Amino acid sequence: xxxxxxxxxxxxxxxxxxxxxxxxxxxxxxxxxxxxxxxxxxxxxxxxxxxxxxxxxxxxxxxxxxxxxxxxxxxxxxxxxxxxxxxxxxxxxxxxxxxxxxxxxxxxxxxxxxxxxxxxxxxxxxxxxxxxxxxxxxxxxxxxxxxxxxxxxxxxxxxxxxxxxxxxxxxxxxxxxxxxxxxxxxxxxxxxxxxxxxxxxxxxxxxxxxxxxxxxxxxxxxxxxxxxxxxxxxxxxxxxxxxxxxxxxxxxxxxxxxxxxxxxxxxxxxxxxxxxx
Amino acid sequence: xxxxxxxxxxxxxxxxxxxxxxxxxxxxxxxxxxxxxxxxxxxxxxxxxxxxxxxxxxxxxxxxxxxxxxxxxxxxxxxxxxxxxxxxxxxxxxxxxxxxxxxxxxxxxxxxxxxxxxxxxxx
Numbered sequence: 001x002x003x004x005x006x007x008x009x010x011x012x013x014x015x016x017x018x019x020x021x022x023x024x025x026x027x028x029x030x031x032x033x034x035x036x037x038x039x040x041x042x043x044x045x046x047x048x049x050x051x052x053x054x055x056x057x058x059x060x061x062x063x064x065x066x067x068x069x070x071x072x073x074x075x076x077x078x079x080x081x082x083x084x085x086x087x088x089x090x091x092x093x094x095x096x097x098x099x100x101x102x103x104x105x106x107x108x109x110x111x112x113x114x115x116x117x118x119x120x121x122x123x124x125x126x127x128x129x130x131x132x133x134x135x136x137x138x139x140x141x142x143x144x145x146x147x148x149x150x151x152x153x154x155x156x157x158x159x160x161x162x163x164x165x166x167x168x169x170x171x172x173x174x175x176x177x178x179x180x181x182x183x184x185x186x187x188x189x190x191x192x193x194x195x196x197x198x199x200x201x202x203x204x205x206x207x208x209x210x211x212x213x214x215x216x217x218x219x220x221x222x223x224x225x226x227x228x229x230x231x232x233x234x235x236x237x238x239x240x241x242x243x244x245x246x247x248x249x250x251x252x253x254x255x256x257x258x259x260x261x262x263x264x265x266x267x268x269x270x271x272x273x274x275x276x277x
Numbered sequence: 278x279x280x281x282x283x284x285x286x287x288x289x290x291x292x293x294x295x296x297x298x299x300x301x302x303x304x305x306x307x308x309x310x311x312x313x314x315x316x317x318x319x320x321x322x323x324x325x326x327x328x329x330x331x332x333x334x335x336x337x338x339x340x341x342x343x344x345x346x347x348x349x350x351x352x353x354x355x356x357x358x359x360x361x362x363x364x365x366x367x368x369x370x371x372x373x374x375x376x377x378x379x380x381x382x383x384x385x386x387x388x389x390x391x392x393x394x395x396x397x398x399x400x
Contacts, residue, residue, distance in 0.1 A: 073334070077324075077325075077326070078326045078327055079321070079324055079326060079327025079328070079330040079331045079334075080327060080330070082330055082333065082334045082337070082356045082359070083334065083337070084334075084337050084356060084359045084360040085359060085360055085361065089355075089356065089359055091327070091330060091352050091355065091356075093352065094326055094327040094330065094352065
């Protein structure tokens with residue numbers, strides 16, 4: 001079973017929830033799919049046993065063979081090619097590696113070459129398996145890294161996919177691979193706004209989901225009200241307190257430190273197991 | 278020689294410079310030899326990605342050698358530069374006033390560019 005943890009808003013507590021759930025299960029695979037800024041490794045301090053580079057195909061134009069018909073330029077819907085001063089110029093930031101330019105070239109003047117855009121680390125921390133993706137800073141899209149990660153996930157494993165913030169392509173690619181989504185709602189106006197966006201994403205992709213309300217106070221807030229109104233299952237609530245913030249800032253895993261959090265996450269984990277296995 | 282300006286509408290009698298380059302709806306192309314101008318549609322405007330590059334390609338294809346615009350993203354500027362097109366900043370929102378100013382040599386070259394919006398709103 002693969003569970004994606006998403007939130008819309010950054011800082012809502014995705015990594016906190018994902019890391020602690022993985023820890024509670026004791027034999028999970030924790031996947032850090034926030035490839036632009038992965039930070040799950042800070043908590044697990046994993047031993048890395050394998051690194052795999054991830055590359056994409058980019059076109060290279062052979063100027064000897066090119067007859068300047070500019071079919072590739074007209075074909076590229078991402079506008080990554082332009083025709084100026086009797087040559088084709090390539091703007092890599094806009095290229096989606098679709099390979100279309102190579103297919104439409106009547107001269108076979110376009111060949112594809114690989115360009116490394118990042119890597120994935122595979123390892124373990126005690127009984128927890130660990131995979132994390134890293135997108136190189138100058139690269140634009142993390143989607144190929146997510147695809148590589150997904151291809152490395154063994155079957156029949158309890159997998160926690162720690163998503164990127166927002167609702168962009170990398171999140172969509174991660175959620176696509178999931179059987180279930182946990183949407184982390186930060187109990188604030190901003191948090192609720194983005195919580196709704198994340199719910200819309202899960203609805204659009206026809207994925208079942210439940211909510212975990214983070215930074216929950218004594219009074220019921222907007223995320224709680226939204227869940228009740230839309231009959232979204234609340235899997236658990238995490239209190240908003242100083243102690244938890246301190247543990248997180250020290251890179252510690254809360255369920256290993258305090259009975260209170262161990263109980264909260266055990267309850268969430270048991271419920272997930274009961275509902276979806 | 279031809280001069281290109283991003284404009285708001287296709288009405289030749291009511292020309293107004295657009296704030297954007299890549300996402301301007303039209304370009305006004307003025308030929309300073311025939312002293313005539315025409316409007317061409319910017320297909321880049323509706324492009325989900327790389328609007329600036331598409332817009333620059335349209336300008337390159339008109340054989341313009343000068344662009345007068347408020348701003349231009351880095352990808353569009355790269356294409357314009359490759360084509361040997363110079364970018365100038367305007368003194369008013371009327372393209373015709375700017376063309377006169379360009380011919381008088383009073384417009385300045387834009388060398389400060391923004392990093393492109395990539396479909397994001399202004400910050």
